[in-house]
Amino acid sequence: MKAILIGLCLIILTAGCVPAASTSQPTAVPPSPEPSATSAPAVTASPEPSATPAVPTQTPFIITESERLAYERNERLGRGVNLGNALEAPNEGEWGVTLEEGFFDLIHEAGFSSVRVPIRWNAHAGDKPPYTVDPAFFARVDWVVEQAMQRDLAVILDWHHYVEIMEAPMGHHDRFMAIWEQIAEHYKSMPDTVYFELLNEPNGTIGATSWNKFVAEAIQIIRRTNPTRTIIVGPGNWNSIGNLYDLLLPPDEHNLIVTVHYYQPFQFTHQGADWAEGSEAWLGTKWTGSPAEKSAVGRDFDAALKWSRQNHRPIFLGEFGAYSEADMESRSRWTEFIARSAEERGFSWAYWEFCSGFGVYDLANRKWNEPILTALLP
Numbered sequence: 001m002k003a004i005l006i007g008l009c010l011i012i013l014t015a016g017c018v019p020a021a022s023t024s025q026p027t028a029v030p031p032s033p034e035p036s037a038t039s040a041p042a043v044t045a046s047p048e049p050s051a052t053p054a055v056p057t058q059t060p061f062i063i064t065e066s067e068r069l070a071y072e073r074n075e076r077l078g079r080g081v082n083l084g085n086a087l088e089a090p091n092e093g094e095w096g097v098t099l100e101e102g103f104f105d106l107i108h109e110a111g112f113s114s115v116r117v118p119i120r121w122n123a124h125a126g127d128k129p130p131y132t133v134d135p136a137f138f139a140r141v142d143w144v145v146e147q148a149m150q151r152d153l154a155v156i157l158d159w160h161h162y163v164e165i166m167e168a169p170m171g172h173h174d175r176f177m178a179i180w181e182q183i184a185e186h187y188k189s190m191p192d193t194v195y196f197e198l199l200n201e202p203n204g205t206i207g208a209t210s211w212n213k214f215v216a217e218a219i220q221i222i223r224r225t226n227p228t229r230t231i232i233v234g235p236g237n238w239n240s241i242g243n244l245y246d247l248l249l250p251p252d253e254h255n256l257i258v259t260v261h262y263y264q265p266f267q268f269t270h271q272g273a274d275w276a277e278g279s280e281a282w283l284g285t286k287w288t289g290s291p292a293e294k295s296a297v298g299r300d301f302d303a304a305l306k307w308s309r310q311n312h313r314p315i316f317l318g319e320f321g322a323y324s325e326a327d328m329e330s331r332s333r334w335t336e337f338i339a340r341s342a343e344e345r346g347f348s349w350a351y352w353e354f355c356s357g358f359g360v361y362d363l364a365n366r367k368w369n370e371p372i373l374t375a376l377l378p
């Protein structure tokens with residue numbers, strides 16, 4: 001399919017074209033509890049309403065040869081899972097998850113093709129120049145990368161929960177750049193299945209203009225040591241689809257994947273989540289998969305697809321999930337619909353998350369949360 005499409009496009013324009021992100025297979029089992037400590041993710045803005053979800057997708061569209069690499073790398077991410085609540089806790093283990101070798105076996109054997117690893121680099125680096133990253137922490141992340149690579153899982157190193165930079169961006173500018181410089185240097189020899197994600201869910205006082213500047217500068221720094229590394233970056237306002245048009249990326253830099261997160265309807269996905277204010281009142285909210293509910297998702301994803309095609313940037317749905325307080329039928333129905341809706345549009349994805357409050361894996365009982373797993377990997 002891919003070869004045919006690419007060939008076709010080459011004939012048309014000495015250019016490439018982009019098939020949907022690849023898929024893989026499943027396995028299976030029940031639910032898990034546990035909240036994840038953190039700051040409150042805002043209710044993400046839904047893009048403007050429109051007609052019915054058209055699912056334009058499979059139609060090839062033209063990209064240039066230099067744009068092709070990012071699409072191929074996005075396809076490699078395929079279907080993934082976030083190793084949440086581990087390395088982005090202030091210290092690993094404090095939020096109930098310490099990564100184990102066996103997790104990587106499970107994830108690989110289930111049929112996932114990638115892992116996104118949220119990492120709180122800022123908790124493991126000096127406060128003053130040269131902002132040295134703790135070598136022991138680097139060693140721990142190295143182990144994670146190694147485990148993933150041994151199982152043919154692509155791995156995203158995602159800088160997560162840099163809360164201080166959201167509050168005072170300029171006060172943390174130099175530190176952010178210096179830490180990226182070290183990460184880039186440290187992983188420069190890794191294969192191209194290692195990806196860098198600049199910053200999870202920019203929010204707070206980082207406005208679009210300053211975020212765009214941070215992105216451009218960080219990319220420049222990373223490129224000095226990693227000329228071909230694929231970098232993942234998302235829009236402000238918690239990586240909302242509705243903020244994609246504010247994201248202005250360096251036009252001559254093509255090896256980028258753009259990430260968005262999706263938790264709509266928020267009152268469904270975050271019911272009973274203690275970090276989402278007022279969420280007790282949402283308990284009992286169902287997602288029935290009605291035409292109206294599906295159309296709402298379709299409109300949002302079509303808006304992301306439209307932006308993607310206009311800007312020639314592939315999309316990675318880096319987080320989506322429904323919290324364990326929601327009823328299981330609704331959760332699995334929603335999860336399946338979101339995953340398929342992403343795939344139909346050629347987005348790669350990573351479920352939030354592996355074994356905590358949204359878990360596809362039930363850590364307490366050491367078994368897959370089957371309805372979620374089969375929803376993700378049918």
Ligand code: BGC
Pocket residue numbers: 036037038041160200201319352
């Ligand atoms: C946060 C998590 C949270 C999730 C859902 C993530 O970006 O880092 O702590 O559980 O969003 O709200």
